[in-house]
Amino acid sequence: MTSESSDEVARFGTIGIWSAALHPAGPDRGGEVTEAVAELDELGYGTLWIGGSPSMDDVVPVVDATRRITVATGILSIWQHSAADVAEQVAGIEKRHPGRFVLGIGVSHDALAPKYARPYSEMVAYLDALDTASVPVPASRRVLAALGPKMLKLSAERAVGAHPYLVTAEHTAQAREALGADALLAPELKVVLDTDLDRARTVARGTLSMYLQLSNYTSNLLRLGFEDADFADGGSNRLLDALFALGDLETVRARVDAYRAAGADHVALQVLTGDRRSDLPRAEWRELASAFSLG
Secondary structure, three states: OOHHHHHHHHOOOOEEEEEOOOOOOOHHHHHHHHHHHHHHHHHOOOEEEEEOOOOHHHHHHHHHHOOOOEEEEEOEEOOOOOHHHHHHHHHHHHHHOOOOEEEEEEOOOOOOOOOOOOHHHHHHHHHHHHHOOOOOOOHHHEEEOOOOHHHHHHHHHHOOEEOOOOOOHHHHHHHHHHHOOOOEEOOEEEEEEOOOHHHHHHHHHHHHHHHOOOHHHHHHHHHOOOOHHHHHHHOOHHHHHHHEEEEOHHHHHHHHHHHHHOOOOOEEEEEOOOOOOOOOOHHHHHHHHHHOOOO
16 A cells, blocks of 8 residues: 555544434534534544435535544435536535545435436546546545445545445455455444344344345345345344344444454444434444544
8 A cells, every 4th residue: 555545545544433314404403413523523533424315515514513533425426416516515625624525426326316327437427527627526535335346446446445335344355355455445334232132133124124125235235145035024134234233332343343354444333223314323422432442
């Protein structure tokens, strides 16, 4: 790994938080979110991933409310936002907060994006547009959602690396091989902090069932050796145990260690509690920060 690429990867830290709840939708909600992200910054997490198909408008108050932490979109859909507009907004953030924001982009899913077609070619075209914008978004400031080998290779060639979502440690090892040694590999890992395994699996299935309707995810899981039967009724136990960290803090630490041993530079933890995805699990975020000796 070159010193330059090492520095770009190091900016993410080893542990981050991924949350779809970080969309400040209104004045009341905005205050709650900005208070939460300021605490995440103080807790010592490396990167804060704004999940759930965010817009650039969601990014600005989060970056403004923090002082150190890297903020990334996880993931902005290329079908919903023009590259020119995004590049202009990224330039504005970079001017106010140099080096603090990374643009995470992806092709979403055919079931969610009416314009979905030729996803790989469209991603290449989008990256070309970011390169030729009036103020370009450099490769070091962007990361791609990637599952398959072609998109992973593109992540290494045209971005700082990849942010795979809903993946196993085995996939992480395969992704590292496809990316090479220098590119960032930052998988997301879902966490349910509950020592009652049956209850934890119920929470996990409540989230996983939604993703099992999306062919990009199920196709990737089939490539990893799972079967259609594993997708029934919200997911088999073996599928849940491969995709989630279910249990106590030591279990989460062991699962993160497995992803890191497989080649991950950074693991983005998504905490699930069984409440709405819009809730902010701040107590669990504090517990995890302590368990990983952050800050």
